[in-house]
Amino acid sequence: MARATTPRRKAFNTALAWAVGLVIFFPILWIVVLSFKTEGDAIRPPLEVLFDAAWTVESYGVVQERSNYVKHFSNSVIIALGSTVLGLLVAVPAAWSMAFVPSRRTKDILMWMLSTKMLPAVGVLYPIYLIFIKLGLLDTRTGLVIVLMLINLPIIVWMLYTYFREIPGEILEAARMDGAGLREEILYVLTPMAVPGIASTLLLNVILAWNEAFWTLNLTAANAGPLTAFIASYSSPEGLFYAKLSAASTMAIAPILILGWFSQRQLVRGLTFGAVK
Structure with missing residues (x-):
């Protein structure tokens, strides 16, 4: 007989799964974020990159021209x-x-x-x-x-x-x-x-x-x-x-x-x- 899962246990498992998924996906997410920044902004601290640096597609244009x-x-x-x-x-x-x-x-x-x-x-x-x-x-x-x-x-x-x-x-x-x-x-x-x-x-x-x-x-x-x-x-x-x-x-x-x-x-x-x- 299957053991019943309590709501607290289910919530814990869900939160843990989301946390693990975020850790695995974060490097990809960060690459995408940096791709929309300038070279000067890309080397700034993470919080400044997210909230202070302007978003731009300049890097994509340079990549298209160069390669x-x-x-x-x-x-x-x-x-x-x-x-x-x-x-x-x-x-x-x-x-x-x-x-x-x-x-x-x-x-x-x-x-x-x-x-x-x-x-x-x-x-x-x-x-x-x-x-x-x-x-x-x-x-x-x-x-x-x-x-x-x-x-x-x-x-x-x-x-x-x-x-x-x-x-x-x-x-x-x-x-x-x-x-x-x-x-x-x-x-x-x-x-x-x-x-x-x-x-x-x-x-x-x-x-x-x-x-x-x-x-x-x-x-x-x-x-x-x-x-x-x-x-x-x-x-x-x-x-x-x-x-x-x-x-x-x-x-x-x-x-x-x-x-x-x-x-x-x-x-x-x-x-x-x-x-x-």
């Missing part, structure tokens, strides 16, 4: 979506094999794949950099799509494997008895049943690829630089221009924040898929 935001934005979209779609094309058959044709080594393979995420990225930067130079992939969107797909592939496989394991194997056996081949089984039976899980996997990996900074800063220059490189261009040896850096950061994170806001229901549904029997 090609549309180019960086399109690079981010192509790289994030391309790496995610390519990862799904590889991960769906792999997760299907592990979920429905298991072997004694399945758990070991999954753990090995996950362990690759624990490797410091800088440990493989040099060989990947040399490979990119040899293949002509340096500062190209194709190269970044491949790299981001590979570094996020373990997460995609793990998530899809978890969702596929919740689908009864008898359904796939019935499809085979009706004459469905492997291709039809994956495309017309398995994939539609796992749409919530696949959608949440897609959304999560788009966010991971969009926010990736290490590889995008080290493997790109002027041509294929996404929005992470766009933000980094406002950190110079002469010092940090807080207002302009905040404006560039706001312009970079706004699209993914909007995407996350409108897709949060689908993301939560997918992440909890199969959690309740």
